[in-house]
Amino acid sequence: MSESPKLSASSGLASASIAEAPAPTSPHPSSRSSIPHSSVSLRVNGTRYALTLDTRTSLLDALREHLHLTGTKKGCDHGHCGACTVLVNGTRINACLSLAAMHDADEILTIEGLGTPDDLHPMQAAFLRHDAFQCGYCTPGQICSAVAILDEIERGVPSHATGDLTARMEASHSELRERMSGNICRCGAYSNIQAAIAEIVGGAA
Amino acid sequence: MRPFTYERAASPAAAIAAVTATPGAKFIAGGTNLLDLMKFEIETPTHLVDVRSLPLATIEDTEEGGLRIGALVTNTDLASHPRVKRDYGVLSRAIVAGATGQLRNKASVGGNLLQRNRCPYFYNTAVPCNKREPGSGCSAIGGVSRSLAVIGTSELCIAQNPGDMAVALRVLDARIEAMNAAGKTRTIPIAEFFRLPDFTPAVEFALRPGELITAVTLPPPIGGSHHYHKVRDRASYAFAIVSVAAVLHEDGTGRVAFGGVAPRPWRVERAEAELPQGSEAVVAAAFDGAKPTQDNAFKIPLAERALALVIAEGRG
Ligand SMILES: Cc1cc2nc3c(=O)[nH]c(=O)nc-3n(C[C@H](O)[C@H](O)[C@H](O)COP(=O)(O)OP(=O)(O)OC[C@H]3O[C@@H](n4cnc5c(N)ncnc54)[C@H](O)[C@@H]3O)c2cc1C
Ligand code: SF4
Ligand code: FES
Ligand code: FES
Numbered sequence: 001m002s003e004s005p006k007l008s009a010s011s012g013l014a015s016a017s018i019a020e021a022p023a024p025t026s027p028h029p030s031s032r033s034s035i036p037h038s039s040v041s042l043r044v045n046g047t048r049y050a051l052t053l054d055t056r057t058s059l060l061d062a063l064r065e066h067l068h069l070t071g072t073k074k075g076c077d078h079g080h081c082g083a084c085t086v087l088v089n090g091t092r093i094n095a096c097l098s099l100a101a102m103h104d105a106d107e108i109l110t111i112e113g114l115g116t117p118d119d120l121h122p123m124q125a126a127f128l129r130h131d132a133f134q135c136g137y138c139t140p141g142q143i144c145s146a147v148a149i150l151d152e153i154e155r156g157v158p159s160h161a162t163g164d165l166t167a168r169m170e171a172s173h174s175e176l177r178e179r180m181s182g183n184i185c186r187c188g189a190y191s192n193i194q195a196a197i198a199e200i201v202g203g204a205a
Numbered sequence: 206m207r208p209f210t211y212e213r214a215a216s217p218a219a220a221i222a223a224v225t226a227t228p229g230a231k232f233i234a235g236g237t238n239l240l241d242l243m244k245f246e247i248e249t250p251t252h253l254v255d256v257r258s259l260p261l262a263t264i265e266d267t268e269e270g271g272l273r274i275g276a277l278v279t280n281t282d283l284a285s286h287p288r289v290k291r292d293y294g295v296l297s298r299a300i301v302a303g304a305t306g307q308l309r310n311k312a313s314v315g316g317n318l319l320q321r322n323r324c325p326y327f328y329n330t331a332v333p334c335n336k337r338e339p340g341s342g343c344s345a346i347g348g349v350s351r352s353l354a355v356i357g358t359s360e361l362c363i364a365q366n367p368g369d370m371a372v373a374l375r376v377l378d379a380r381i382e383a384m385n386a387a388g389k390t391r392t393i394p395i396a397e398f399f400r401l402p403d404f405t406p407a408v409e410f411a412l413r414p415g416e417l418i419t420a421v422t423l424p425p426p427i428g429g430s431h432h433y434h435k436v437r438d439r440a441s442y443a444f445a446i447v448s449v450a451a452v453l454h455e456d457g458t459g460r461v462a463f464g465g466v467a468p469r470p471w472r473v474e475r476a477e478a479e480l481p482q483g484s485e486a487v488v489a490a491a492f493d494g495a496k497p498t499q500d501n502a503f504k505i506p507l508a509e510r511a512l513a514l515v516i517a518e519g520r521g
Contacts (some may be wrong), residue, residue, distance in 0.1 A: 036210040055211040078241050080309055091310045097237045101211050102255055116234045157285045160441060165290040181441040182305025
């Protein structure tokens with residue numbers, strides 16, 4: 001196990017200040033000297049972490065196992081389920097299908113940075129209000145995707161549900177459903193997830 | 206996953222030099238296909254050359270009025286580009302019919318073209334597969350082949366190309382620019398980019414070792430109505446069983462290519478000349494000589510119905 005980094009309480013996005021956090025490195029570097037490592041500087045939720053990682057480390061494992069930001073979940077580890085969805089430079093990706101080393105200098109936002117229990121992001125609050133989960137395992141990924149898709153609609157990113165490609169994109173129910181299709185929920189909380197996102201859309205309109 | 210060393214390339218020339226100089230090295234762009242296959246140890250590169258910082262992520266107008274799309278443009282950015290949405294709608298539609306929003310944000314144009322096949326036996330390292338291990342045999346022939354190709358196959362491999370974007374690029378007559386270690390760029394028409402399996406199913410692309418895709422170019426727009434219809438096992442987020450990319454003109458002529466049915470996007474110019482005669486005539490000509498298995502023979506009538514739907518859509 002690697003040493004736990006000290007997470008500053010102010011690592012939320014709203015109060016993001018770039019702080020240098022201690023670098024939890026590989027615990028037994030000498031015993032693994034034959035395994036290639038690389039140095040990575042990850043900026044997660046406004047905090048910069050200097051890490052030395054086995055090159056094979058996915059962004060997901062770096063977040064969970066090295067930075068102990070366990071809000072981001074591992075479902076399939078193969079890009080199928082969306083439990084590992086995080087925002088990188090403002091767009092959502094699957095953290096399991098990316099190497100930590102590929103994110104040197106990128107700005108990463110996880111569910112922990114989106115909001116805190118005392119200062120919830122409106123989407124987090126909407127998920128709570130609509131009971132948009134059962135076991136909660138897919139929820140961080142669902143919320144990160146939900147936040148990102150509203151921005152994608154705003155930016156005119158089309159989806160399979162889009163009618164006229166050149167018209168202004170609408171956050172209709174079919175658009176929301178299609179755009180959320182990369183986030184699987186084994187508990188089948190889809191209808192409440194849909195309601196939570198629709199409420200935010202309605203509030204924003 | 207096997208250990209590997211990693212570097213971020215500073216220039217296209219440096220990236221190509223690194224891959225050429227290191228045995229077992231590969232480029233990595235989005236990583237959404239390569240890392241997946243590395244986790245299964247189907248791909249086992251010893252060295253990864255990350256190309257994402259290279260200046261190949263722009264979309265520019267060409268002098269002839271077409272588009273030059275950098276190899277590192279993400280699938281999302283390509284589908285969202287105003288000119289692509291306006292003039293090459295079939296391309297936007299094909300891209301967003303594939304994968305998920307998260308994956309499309311990460312996936313690059315070059316990597317999408319080079320995604321490997323989705324034959325279930327290719328993914329199962331416990332069984333023979335001529336693509337994975339040349340000479341070991343093909344488990345799909347005589348096995349479960351529902352999703353696989355019906356035409357363009359060989360005695361050694363019946364896998365289909367699984368991509369959506371490439372089917373649209375095929376109807377648009379895209380060209381692929383690739384740079385080699387000598388710094389020379391050559392252009393490969395998309396019709397020649399995907400190799401049929403013949404006797405060498407492990408060789409899937411016309412790219413030579415060490416060549417880096419730098420861009421994809423599109424000729425000037427051809428007008429018409431643009432369609433991509435994908436038939437899959439779920440309403441969203443699944444690979445194509447059959448797909449149809451088409452550009453249709455008011456006089457009934459047009460272009461059409463099929464996805465999910467062959468080792469490459471399947472476009473037969475002689476067949477598309479039958480468009481004014483309707484979907485049955487087109488499909489009869491396009492699938493002339495098909496060798497479906499018992500499991501996937503349904504794909505041919507399905508292709509016909511999908512095309513009929515697209516033609517009806519085109520008539521408005
Ligand atoms: C769950 C899931 C569902 C999917 N569903 C679909 C779908 O429905 N339809 C569909 O079409 N696709 C689908 N895909 C595949 C997806 O489109 C590809 O994974 C993606 O396009 C690959 O792009 P990339 O940049 O991530 O490639 P990478 O994984 O980085 O690279 C793929 C290959 O290309 C090589 N390469 C990359 N860039 C270059 C370059 N510039 N020059 C030379 N070589 C290069 C790499 O060495 C590697 O061999 C799915 C993928 C997943 C994981
Ligand atoms: S069809 Fe091709 S990919 Fe599938 S098992 Fe046979 S050789 Fe391998
Ligand atoms: S854990 Fe990344 S998509 Fe399932
Ligand atoms: S709430 Fe349990 S998986 Fe979605």
